[in-house]
Amino acid sequence: MRATSASPSSLSGALAHEATSSFSSLGLKKQIQSFWQHSPCDSWFTNEQPRTPAFYKSLDEHRYNVHRRLLSTVGFEKCNGLRVLEIGCGCGSEAERFARAGAQYTAVDLTNAAVSLTQRRFELAGLSGQFLQGDAENLPFANACFDLVYSHGVLRHTPDTARAIQEVYRVLRPGGRAVIMLYHSNSFNYQINLRVVRRFRAHLLRSKAGFRLAQMIGRDSVEELRRHAQLIHQDPHSYFDMQNVLNRNTDGPDNPLSQVFSRESAHSLFCQFQNIRTEAMFWNPNWLPGVGKLLPRVVEDKLASRWGWHLWICAEKQRIEFTTELVRAEDSNISDLEALAA
């Protein structure tokens, strides 16, 4: 599958575009669906037989070892009795934790693979939940029917992130909470690793001697490096476009779309919400070859909070919505009062 050269700014405005752009967005959505259908998130981190207890156990061990603050950030202990929607459930690690915490859990994912893997996890654990294949940009739910919407590393892969966040707002009840993780643009990974190191590595991949050197940069397998080399050979101009460098160097060389967000752009995306908090997390020691693994945890945590790759956004839906009707009613009361005073 070839990656496209779609840019986030053109994508986030897809709704306002003419029919042609909707068609290209639809094509891109199909590529995204096909990509994740064939490589369910994180499944590459284990050699265990898929859909077995050992498969889920090893995925979770890896996940919570690498993302040390994930569990405490979500706060599962406060989810008992809440109606929780997870958008993009992947292999269902947090899904299981929500259900074990007593939440009424619902999953929606663009792919049948993720839905079925999460459903199987629930069967094995004797848990209950609701599982649907669907699109974050058109959630198949009524207004205001969830207390919490959680989405980890998903809305950065959908063409119209702004629309997906409007959908999160719509399905939350007033006062309900959104907990969303996106990729962070003001991060070491984006500004240094992808912009400089990965681009330099891509230049090396253009020759046989360079290929051998490139194997020392990053931890990609030889097959993945070969695939990068093939893509560069096919269309070097397109490969070096920063949007494509981002797509191809996050989640695999054939990943059709990734997007990055600053704290400021996250605040704009969530402007309908109140009590918006953003926090950067996740530092990969491999970004600093040689010294990365020697750093004490406290230094790693400091780097993660300033230059981390994961941007978490926690926000609440307004308790009272100032709809046009309310404003109109207020206006008419004011003019009534003005009339009385006259």
Ligand SMILES: C[S@@+](CC[C@H](N)C(=O)[O-])C[C@H]1O[C@@H](n2cnc3c(N)ncnc32)[C@H](O)[C@@H]1O
């Ligand atoms: C990087 S994985 C993250 C999965 C999981 N949340 C995790 O953290 O492991 C991205 C997931 O988002 C799903 N996805 C991508 N675009 C989507 C969309 N528009 N609507 C629903 N799910 C989507 C993919 O199918 C995939 O399962």
